[in-house]
Amino acid sequence: MNDLKQTIATLRSSFIQALEQVGTLQELEHVRIAFLGRQGQLASIMSCMKNLSLEEKKLCGPLLNELKQTSEQLFNVKKEALEQQNRQQELKKKQFFDVTAYRAEPFKGGLHLYSHIIQELEDIFISMGYQVVDGPEIETSFYNFEALNIPQDHPARDMQDTFWLTLPGYLMRTQTSNVQIRTLEKQRPPVAIISAGRVYRNEATDASHDFMFTQLECLVVDKTISLSNLLGTTQTFLQRVFGNEKLKIRARPGYFPFVEPGIEIDASCLFCTDGCSICKRTTWIELLGAGLVHPNVLRACGVDPQEFSGFAFGMGIERLAMLKHGITDIRLFHGNSLSFLRQF
Numbered sequence: 014m015n016d017l018k019q020t021i022a023t024l025r026s027s028f029i030q031a032l033e034q035v036g037t038l039q040e041l042e043h044v045r046i047a048f049l050g051r052q053g054q055l056a057s058i059m060s061c062m063k064n065l066s067l068e069e070k071k072l073c074g075p076l077l078n079e080l081k082q083t084s085e086q087l088f089n090v091k092k093e094a095l096e097q098q099n100r101q102q103e104l105k106k107k108q109f110f111d112v113t114a115y116r117a118e119p120f121k122g123g124l125h126l127y128s129h130i131i132q133e134l135e136d137i138f139i140s141m142g143y144q145v146v147d148g149p150e151i152e153t154s155f156y157n158f159e160a161l162n163i164p165q166d167h168p169a170r171d172m173q174d175t176f177w178l179t180l181p182g183y184l185m186r187t188q189t190s191n192v193q194i195r196t197l198e199k200q201r202p203p204v205a206i207i208s209a210g211r212v213y214r215n216e217a218t219d220a221s222h223d224f225m226f227t228q229l230e231c232l233v234v235d236k237t238i239s240l241s242n243l244l245g246t247t248q249t250f251l252q253r254v255f256g257n258e259k260l261k262i263r264a265r266p267g268y269f270p271f272v273e274p275g276i277e278i279d280a281s282c283l284f285c286t287d288g289c290s291i292c293k294r295t296t297w298i299e300l301l302g303a304g305l306v307h308p309n310v311l312r313a314c315g316v317d318p319q320e321f322s323g324f325a326f327g328m329g330i331e332r333l334a335m336l337k338h339g340i341t342d343i344r345l346f347h348g349n350s351l352s353f354l355r356q357f
């Protein structure tokens with residue numbers, strides 16, 4: 014009997030102690046289950062009652078009832094206090110809600126750098142009255158070489174290491190100049206087109222060479238086209254791409270089988286006036302291959318070179334974008350690094 018009284022007293026004090034240590038509603042729930050739950054300590058003492066004599070029951074019954082009531086009261090008081098504490102914490106959070114705080118932006122997709130630069134180039138040429146055309150990347154050797162005045166055993170074929178396909182006579186185009194032929198075959202002069210697209214070269218890669226890159230091709234054919242049209246057009250276009258009206262160009266002789274005369278066009282360095290590492294201390298940056306369309310090319314397309322003349326140029330689009338955005342490795346363009354791509 015005294016044992017039971019003692020057990021009731023111990024249970025009361027250990028319940029009170031456990032309540033004092035509780036700091037959260039979750040902890041409180043654990044304490045409730047352990048003491049007041051259906052299989053808790055209080056219930057197990059209650060179940061001992063049936064073994065007691067009537068006398069003992071009369072004595073212990075009220076003690077146990079009292080313990081049950083007070084523990085439930087204490088539990089409710091604690092619960093209310095913890096709920097109040099939670100409400101206050103929530104309120105505090107709301108009070109000091111910082112509307113300017115940084116929140117990570119969910120990542121939105123965007124156009125690839127290629128699309129940006131190609132659209133920019135196309136806008137410039139469309140505003141000058143040009144037509145934008147497209148050409149195939151899988152090409153026959155006729156359009157990539159022969160019609161461009163590069164016969165089979167011509168040493169110029171070595172200038173562009175070619176990926177030949179297993180299908181005889183087919184290759185991955187090494188230059189966008191194939192579009193010149195495909196256009197002149199379909200369209201009679203006057204013709205003024207540009208075409209941007211991928212080209213492929215079987216070459217080792219490094220920071221400035223890749224086995225796959227993009228070129229911009231331009232072709233103009235009409236009755237009185239001369240080198241001055243070519244120079245005027247390239248200067249205007251480069252000034253607009255680089256947003257620099259002071260940009261100058263210079264022409265040097267260059268050899269490309271499909272133009273005569275062939276020239277290479279350099280732009281005045283965008284980064285210095287007296288030589289820097291980008292222009293290799295020359296103050297000029299090599300950008301385009303160009304020239305007046307070779308009579309053999311016109312003839313191959315059924316255009317009479319006595320009546321018509323034309324200019325053409327080709328350039329690497331990556332090189333342009335690299336200069337414009339300060340990119341130092343061409344392989345980044347299709348490396349799929351999101352940290353690179355997200356910058357544009």
Ligand code: DAH
Pocket residue numbers: 187188189190230231269271272301302303304325326327328
């Ligand atoms: N197709 C040449 C190349 O890939 C670039 C080029 C040079 C294009 C002169 C032209 C041109 O249209 O007239 O190296």
